[in-house]
Amino acid sequence: MKIRNILILSALAIALTAVSLLIGQWTYSWMPPQAAAESQLVDKLFSFLITLGAFIFLGVTGTLIYSAIFHRAEQYDTSDGPPIEGNITLEIVWTAIPVLLVFWIATYSYQIYEQMGIQGPMEAMHLHIPIGMKSASAAPINGDAGIVSASPTSSTASTDATSNVIPFEDIEVNAKQWAWVFRYPKTGITSTELHLPVNHRIRLAMQSEDVLHGFYIPAFRVKQDIIPNRNIDFEFTPIRIGKYELTDSEFSGTYFATMRANVVVESPEDYKKWLAEAANRKPCTANNQAASEYAQESKELIKGWVTVAPAQAPVVNYSN
Template sequence: MKIQKLLKILTFATSAIALTTTSLWIGKQAYSWLPPQAAAESRLVDDLISFLVTLGAFIFLGVTGTLMYSVIFHRAKKGEIADGPPIEGNITLEVVWTAIPIMLVLWIAGYSYQIYEQMGIQGPNEHVHFRMPMGMESAYAAPKDAPVDTTTEPIEKIDVLAKQWAWVFHYPEKNVTSSELHLPANKRVRLALQSEDVLHGLYVPAFRLKQDIVPNQTIDFEFTPIRLGKYQLTDSQYSGTYFATMQADVVVESPEDYQQWLTKAATRKPSPAKNQAVSEYAQADGWTTVAPAAPPLVNYPG
């Protein structure tokens, strides 16, 4: 009897270790399912997703494994048609299966709220500031050893205007206007977000950043891009007929290349930017809809 009991304990312990190890491994794989971490704040969101995947895998594999064990080792014998022993009134079991989900939900809620607070995305009537944790380093950052400026004052301020259906980026330092968003890598950036007409949303999946842009409000939005490359900015809020065309390229480049781009763009004369919404509206036949705003005049049309 003692040997059988010991074997059961060892089997349970081995299964628990295997379940935990497998769940942690699956949670680590979640990082590879996501876009590259192009902003320092990306790590916060990715850690939360990895945590949720790990927890979900643990629950799924645990429940499935228990069911399979019951089906294999506790099935009725061949020809047996009698009912199993009636079990009722197990208060301990009821308390356990009620308390565990409650604690899990509170754990998830607390962790999620902590991430929400750290990222600082707030309501439409509040100014928004990211509070980036010190020393945050991305697994995808290139180069990994590049210093990240974590000072409280932003290095670069860029005005962002959203309108039906175009993005306009203004760089006060050189008085440059562009239809592309250029950013210096590893430098703090502050976007002053404004909407000319309706509700819009700034969303860059590679940055894990999404913020509503409300008419008649200026929302300050801070973050730190860390990975060189070109990414996609899109409108996360339905803003009308041609909202799907409201996209823009986000170019993260070295501070030196960024300054060269600013200097070069400042020498160009403003010209109308290409606008897909305007082109499609001009080709529309008998379709009554809101007319797109005129193409913005920019120094760098992209």
């Protein structure tokens, strides 16, 4: 009978593990397409957490349901339950397991963030990843799909043609209420649409003119707070050609929901063509949804009500 119970519990544990792993793999379909090397690492961590959570949830819920069905008291049974005393071994086990799980999750999460090279706002101020720390980078493009795989490389990238290390592309980001402005130092052009070359390590120098903003591209799985009066460097590697959306992840005021920008990842050739095209355009006032909504609502506001006026629409070479 004891061997039979062990076999049944083993079979249930194997089935529970298989279902949890299946749910963990299913989580990859919950996210936008993986458009940056960092997204592969984040999705891997997310899948791990969901797998572990599903195992615990299904195990605990299954035990409760089984107990409620097969070990419930008979109808009209008002007798006392059996006098069960404490079990030191059991208490140690169910205390040790959660502690070990927490340390496991914390260690694995730290390893993922270390590979991504993500730094907090205080550490990120014009500092780069220390020598020896691995960061997510991209391997050569596979075929014509514009999709590449992530591989950890040193963050001190170079342009050596004999290596797989990827050159940096430096871009300045200016956030204000409520618009994104991107400046490309090599050409001096400005844009309200962020263009990036695929398979290149991107290094952003970010500033805020007014309040706290959040640089967040869901398809890239990267987010960085931009703190006023601080210069913050941030790095990632786009690996999939396409158009994505940048949004302000922080509540930066009345019209923060309009603070969006297109992120265009293109081949290095198309990227160079876009730079040349933008350089030939004369600077003009960019379209600004916040300014348009403010102008419309100002006519409808009840007298005496106060709202925050958007910053002046940026003047750029290229506007989406």
